[in-house]
Amino acid sequence: MERTISFTLNGKPASVTVEDDRMLLWVLRSDLGLTGTKFGCGEALCGACTVIVNRQAVRSCSVPIKDVAGKHVMTIEGLGQSGLHAIQAAFVKHHAFQCGYCTPGMILNAYALLLKTPKPTAGQIAQHMEDNLCRCGAHTRIVDAIEEAAGGAR
């Protein structure tokens, strides 16, 4: 059913008039032009499309747009709008990426972790990041970067 969905996007009011069962990923990428959120698998299996909805990391390829009505959505474009966020800075410093395609999802999933658990152990980080896939093999640097961001943010 086509209807108007209003929500907060990266701190600003947003509203789209679309089929309400379309997935958030495609509305973000195609209707709203925010291409930092990536398509990887389409079935919530890889985490490339991870965004933050009301402080939780969600897989935007599997969240219908109607589910975010009235909620706060944050994409990679909304993080560190006034200078790099500590997680982004740590990813830069540790070279915690190679091809970069999984990186927005990694960073936002880490962001959700640090909201809940500000000082995670390396084991907690790995556990929380487990279902975000990286094919280039930057895993150990990603864990190092998140650990540093957690320390540096205090």
Place this chain on the structure above:
Amino acid sequence: MKPADGLSRRELLLSAGPGLFLCFGVDSLAAQEPARLPARQGYPTDLNAYLRIAPDGRVTCFAGKVELGQGAMTVLAQILAEELDVAYDSVDMVLGDTGLCPYDMGTFGSMNVRNFGPALRSAGAEAKAILLQMAGEQLQAPVARLQVKAGVVTDPNAPGKSVTFGQLVQGKRIERHMEGVAVKPVAAYTIAGHAAPRKDALDKVTGKAQYAGDFALPGMLHARLVRPPAHGAKFLDADTSAAEKAGARVIRDGETIAVLHERPDLADRALGLVKARFERPAPTMDDKTIFDHLLKTAPPLRDAGSSGDLAEGEKAAAAIVEETYLNSYVAHAPMETHSATAMVENGRATVWASTQAPFSLRQQVAQAIGLAPQNVRVIASYVGGGFGGKSAGAQAIEAARLAKATGKPVQVVWNRAEEFFYDTFRPAAVVKIRSGLTSAGKIALWDYKVWGAGEREAKSYYDIPHQRALSAGGWQGGNPDGMHPFAVGPWRAPSVNTNTFARESHMDTLAAKAGVDPLEFRLRHLSDTRMRRVLEAVAKQFAWKAAKAPSGRGAGVACGIYSDACAATMAEVAVDPKTGHVRVKRVVSAVDVGLAINPDGLRQQMEGCIAMGLGYTLTEEVRFKDGEVLDRNFDSYQIPRFSWMPKIETIVIDNPGMAAVGAGEPPIITMGAVIANAIHDAAGVRLRQLPMTPARVLEALKKG
């Protein structure tokens, strides 16, 4: 064990951090270096093809290479900044754009630094020499007296007088030319050979990095195509009326049926409304029967390197050991699926594509839509992983054809199932080795046959008096029809993952048979100094303790060569006897890639190799039946995850006396064997088929 004398005397610890940096002498370097550089072989002779200097001094570097994540952007900027004597931060990179960059055959085989590097160095050196000549004229000083730092030329005899490269060139082409300018000696490097911040970092952490599927053009349509259910299926007919009723545009061209919509997900929904019928192929084979099929259908074995006389080897052997090794089809599975955005207008086409080979793709696109190649521009912006799988660019041809047919820009982004279906897999393979040991525990005979994988590194580098390597069929094409049931192609270190797994597993089998420590056994058969050096370096870092395998500790060793780079790896594993699950606890790897232009970039590649290598070693195999690819997503096809990661230690043997060779692959070739050997050391069972899944490990444990 005691390190070789050469290592302990000459090694010098330069930096700690995530890995060690060992430095060796730079003697005779200056004399050898220029002679080794063929000036821009296969690349343009005009230096303006490689660089442009803006009035503000910023330097734009043009290269036909592609940033796949391997750090091409960074390492090429280092090379140019070094040679030109400008600040690394002042260099901007333009990569993979056929409209702007010098021709390049493609980004694969770890050839960025090896092949393009010398051309770029030479262009940078020529440009700097010309700029100094121009500066000498302007400052009225002899060139020999001038000094240059970060693009500013000064005359020590005239303090306060200076001129910048930007002022000299003023954004124009450099019209002068100089022949035979020597490049900088490696010993004088201050930028290359040192760590550098990645050029792509800010784009990638902020989401600004644009991949081929991120380009949006006015009026653009997203296309989804009808696909057969299996390779070899025959198209019968299709009813597209429901898709059209739902507001999608349908293009039919023979058996190609595309559904297009302004929104990608709505194109996908409309595709779901198309009723297409296919006739499935007759039953052929599956992932279990493939190995017999390969042996039956492969072309005749061809010589891939032999020496000595096998009959003599048979005579000298006191014991014969024969084994068969199997390897499966493996997918590239980059996180970014094949993507392209195409625009065809006024007889010209522009295609943004995730490709490792923009120039060959330009030819293919031109041919497909009937344009001259010079009227087609292919732009490989950021590419979300390649690993060899983006050498083929069928998605870009689909997008270009549909853009021509609709008169609108068209984007094609394969979904994950299409990515698995059309991937050019690493080929499945069979290796048979017949070997003989003398009563003194030396290898006298080595008869190696490989079917399916390809001949690279099929010949052993161990000192074996009588050996033969034969190879039949491979990843490069030229296989008989139907030998591989789907497309195969280069997969990170093509041929060499399989050949290294077989050779290094077999070396351990022979070491156990001879009752000798597997490292010692290798060293006894090695005179190659570079290979000895990486083995000794890794053993020292790992704190390898000599023991006859299986020792119960779960320690393994393997080494190998890819593209003139040497790698040695040691691993520690634990095997769960109840589940068959293998936990890789620690991996230490050492490489010698000659001069390391970017040591941290090299370490990133090594870590990536170790992480990615865990996949083909432990879980990854493409399952298929009668042309249907059964793995369609990451639920059944398991790639390495965070919890799998071992403690990783990397050692870069800096060897600046040797020109830089490929650095993107070396450790990955050792992963299959080092884990197989460690499993044997832990549990006393030998697995000779990859991947070593829990089920296969359990089966081996049961057999004992």
